[in-house]
Every structure is written in structure tokens, then in C-alpha cells.
Amino acid sequence: MKVTLERNHLLKSLSHVHRVVERRNTYPILANVLLKASDGKLDLRATDLDIEVTESVPAMVGTAGTTTVPAHTLYEIVRKLSDGAEVRLENEGTEQLLLTSGRSRFHLACISPDSFPDLKSGTFTHNFSVPAATFRELIERTQFAISNEETRYYLNGIYVQALEVGGELTLRAVATDGHRLARADAAAPAGAKGMPGIIVPKKTVSEVQKLLDGADGDVAIEISDTKIRFTLGSVVLLSKLIEGTFPDYERVTPKNNDKQMNVDRSSFAIAVDRVSTIASERGGKAVKLQMKAGQLELSVTNPDHGTASEELAVEFEPESFEIGFNARYLLDILAQIRSENAVFMFNDAGSPTLVKEDGEAKALYVLMPMRV
Numbered sequence: 345m346k347v348t349l350e351r352n353h354l355l356k357s358l359s360h361v362h363r364v365v366e367r368r369n370t371y372p373i374l375a376n377v378l379l380k381a382s383d384g385k386l387d388l389r390a391t392d393l394d395i396e397v398t399e400s401v402p403a404m405v406g407t408a409g410t411t412t413v414p415a416h417t418l419y420e421i422v423r424k425l426s427d428g429a430e431v432r433l434e435n436e437g438t439e440q441l442l443l444t445s446g447r448s449r450f451h452l453a454c455i456s457p458d459s460f461p462d463l464k465s466g467t468f469t470h471n472f473s474v475p476a477a478t479f480r481e482l483i484e485r486t487q488f489a490i491s492n493e494e495t496r497y498y499l500n501g502i503y504v505q506a507l508e509v510g511g512e513l514t515l516r517a518v519a520t521d522g523h524r525l526a527r528a529d530a531a532a533p534a535g536a537k538g539m540p541g542i543i544v545p546k547k548t549v550s551e552v553q554k555l556l557d558g559a560d561g562d563v564a565i566e567i568s569d570t571k572i573r574f575t576l577g578s579v580v581l582l583s584k585l586i587e588g589t590f591p592d593y594e595r596v597t598p599k600n601n602d603k604q605m606n607v608d609r610s611s612f613a614i615a616v617d618r619v620s621t622i623a624s625e626r627g628g629k630a631v632k633l634q635m636k637a638g639q640l641e642l643s644v645t646n647p648d649h650g651t652a653s654e655e656l657a658v659e660f661e662p663e664s665f666e667i668g669f670n671a672r673y674l675l676d677i678l679a680q681i682r683s684e685n686a687v688f689m690f691n692d693a694g695s696p697t698l699v700k701e702d703g704e705a706k707a708l709y710v711l712m713p714m715r716v
Contacts, residue, residue: 345409347381349401351422351429351445354386357399358419360579361390363551364397365415376412378460379433379441381405386433389460390415395548396463396582412460413441413452421450463582465573468566472535474515476563476576480556482517483549485528485707488676490546491521498588502549505541506532513537518593524673525593525710526680539567543586548572555579597710598698601689605635606659606702609686612640613678619644619652620671631674632716634666644671645716667693668716677709 361377369375380387386403389396422431425445434442436451443450483502491499503518515532518525544552555576556563564575574581616631623629623644634641637660643653667690678686683701690697699709 345379345381345411345433345435345441346406347386347403347434348406348430348432349386349403351425351431352427353401353403354431355419355422355425357386357388357401357578358415358422360399360555361388361397362415362419363554364392364395364547365390366392367416373412373455373459373461375414375416376455376460377415377418378410378412378457380410380457381433382408391461391463393461393463394545394584395551397551397579398582399579401578409435410457411435411438411441411454412457413454417452418443463571463584465582466568466571468568468571468573470535470539471564471566472533473562473564474530474533476556476559476561478530479563479565480553480559482515482528482530483553483556485680486517486519486526487546487549487553488680489519489521489524489526489709490549491519492546493521496522498543498586498590501543501545501586503541503543503590503593506536506539518590520591520593520596520710523670523712524677525596526677526707527593527597527709528707530706540569541590542567542572543588543590544572545583545586548581548583551581555581596696597708598689598691598696601691601695601698603662603665603690604660605640605688605690606685607640607656607688609678609681609684611656612686613675615642615654615656616671616674616678619654620675622646622649622652623671624648628714629671630668630714630716631671632666632668634664635660635662636664637661665690665693667697668714669697669711670714673711677711680707680709 378389385400387400389398429445432444436442439454441452441454486502505516513532514529516529518527566573572583619642620631624646632643640656640658645651677699681701685702687700697711
């Protein structure tokens with residue numbers, strides 16, 4: 345293999361593919377990136393056996409060929425080369441790859457590509473395209489609620505489904521860890537109709553979000569019973585789906601909460617962050633909300649450090665009400681509210697609270713209370 349290409353092009357592609365490679369691997373080949381030179385391009389591919397990312401980059405190919413080299417090492421080398429530099433890659437036998445750029449020379453150990461795994465895609469039953477910005481927003485509004493609890497593996501991702509909402513086909517993303525739930529909607533293309541509800545793993549969600557960050561145009565999505573494939577320009581990300589049944593989120597979404605509080609989102613978030621400074625991690629970072637007509641008092645009590653309280657003006661009509669929340673969970677949700685005011689709908693101190701934006705919202709959140 346002999347190939348020459350521009351450093352910035354190679355770096356951009358490596359930044360996409362090398363991230364899926366785990367730092368520690370039982371199988372040495374999984375620490376490598378596959379390089380295949382042919383037909384005026386260099387194909388790069390990396391996998392961790394659950395996710396596979398491939399990308400093609402323009403190149404001058406002197407001799408076609410395929411090899412694999414350590415992914416993170418190659419990325420770090422290219423990252424440290426001069427901006428705009430020319431990079432030459434050449435096989436030295438079957439065991440080494442020579443990388444040269446200017447006066448820099450690197451000899452990288454190779455592993456035969458014959459044993460490089462291929463994450464077979466299978467047959468995709470549904471395919472559609474959505475604006476990259478739309479899918480990125482679905483991810484951003486829900487991913488914070490993904491569970492890290494391995495025993496409930498079916499919560500370790502975002503549930504995505506297509507359904508009719510108000511007579512319109514809607515693409516919905518839902519995530520929950522049992523303490524809070526996030527749900528976001530967007531208009532769905534016709535190709536999504538009838539797609540099965542799927543659970544996209546947390547690592548895949550993170551990688552897709554990075555790929556879509558700042559991207560223009562559409563992302564093509566293909567779905568089968570066990571896999572999902574995203575195509576954005578020259579980048580293709582193929583991932584296994586989580587096999588399991590996502591809980592019935594509609595059942596835990598409050599329908600009859602009748603106590604409403606409207607509060608300035610920014611002021612509320614600042615106040616929660618301020619009073620929670622002395623909250624105890626052992627006590628779950630609990631903050632108490634006490635409401636009465638037109639006023640909200642936030643308070644925290646920590647036996648080891650003292651107390652804190654702050655008052656805010658709010659819209660609240662019932663005579664009085666109090667409830668407690670985990671401050672971090674509350675701040676996570678407030679960070680997703682896009683309107684000036686946040687709307688809280690309460691039932692009682694022991695029931696889930698519904699949080700949404702002021703006006704017609706495309707997202708809503710459910711937060712479980714705490715005893716304080």
C-alpha cells in the first residue's frame with residue numbers, strides 16, 4: 345500500500361473513527377484501525393464489536409492495499425503534525441507501516457487485516473432521513489436521563505419510536521433512569537411509519553451526537569430488528585441495538601397534576617444551584633420547595649454544614665404546597681427548558697412532577713420527588 349493525502353482530511357476522519365476504539369482490549373486487533381487504499385480514496389474503519397464507524401477520505405493511491413495499525417497512536421501522530429502537511433503511508437512488508445510527513449518518520453506495527461471483524465449489517469426494514477439538527481436535538485433533550493445501572497440494561501440507552509400524535513407522524517425519543525424521565529418529539533418522515541420501537545445504546549448515542557454536532561443537511565437512518573445505521577456524508581456508523589423491553593413510559597407520565605407553578609427558568613436554576621452548595625451527597629443533594637401564593641422558598645438543611653434558603657417570585661395559586669427534589673436532577677431538567685419560564689405541574693409530595701416549557705412544548709420531563 346502506498347498512499348498520499350492531506351493531513352487535515354486524515355485527521356478529521358480519524359477523529360470520527362478512533363473514538364469507538366476502547367483503550368484496553370482483550371483482542372489486539374480491536375485496538376487497530378483498518379486502512380484500505382483504492383480508487384482514489386482511503387477507507388478507515390474501527391469497531392468495538394458493538395459499534396462500527398467507517399469513513400472515506402480522498403487520497404492519491406500509488407499502490408492499493410489494506411492493513412491495520414493502532415488507532416489511538418495513529419490519531420495522536422496525525423494530530424501533532426503541522427496543519428496542512430502532506431502525509432504518506434507505505435507498507436514495509438506486512439508487519440510495519442511507514443508514515444512520513446516532512447522530516448518526520450514513524451514506523452507503526454501492523455496486524456493482518458484478515459482477522460479484522462466485520463459487524464454485519466443484515467437487512468434493514470425501515471429507512472428514512474431527518475435533518476441532522478432535528479435528530480441532534482432529540483438526543484440533547486433526552487440523553488441526560490439515560491441510566492447507568494447495568495442490571496437494568498434496557499434503560500442504558502434512548503428509546504426511539506414513530507407514532508401518531510395529534511394526527512401527525514412523530515419521531516419520539518425517551519430516556520429514564522427511574523428517577524427522572526425525558527421525552528422529546530419531532531416531525532417524522534414517511535419512511536419511519538411502522539418502524540419498531542428501538543433502544544439505541546448510550547455509547548452509540550454519544551458518538552452520533554458528536555458526528556451530528558454542527559452538521560448540516562440530513563442524516564440517513566436505517567433500522568433492523570437488531571441494528572441501526574447512520575449515514576452522514578462520508579461517515580457511516582453501524583451499531584447493535586439493546587435487546588429488551590423499554591418500560592411503558594406513558595404509564596408513569598402524570599396526566600392529572602393540577603397544581604401549577606410558573607417560574608423564571610434562569611432565576612430558578614441559579615437559586616437551586618446556590619442553595620444546594622451545602623446539600624449533602626449522602627442525603628441525595630435534597631432541596632425543599634415551599635410554595636404559596638406568588639412565592640417560592642427553596643431551602644436545604646445539612647446537619648454537618650448548616651442551612652440555606654432563598655425566595656423567588658412565582659405564579660402559584662393554591663394556598664400552600666411543599667415538595668423535595670434532588671438538586672442535580674432538577675438542574676439537569678432546567679438546563680433543557682428552552683422557554684423563559686418553566687412550568688411545573690404537581691399532584692402531591694409523593695407523586696411524580698411534570699415539567700415542561702411555557703407554550704406548546706415538543707419536550708416534557710418527569711421528576712420523582714424526595715422526602716426532605
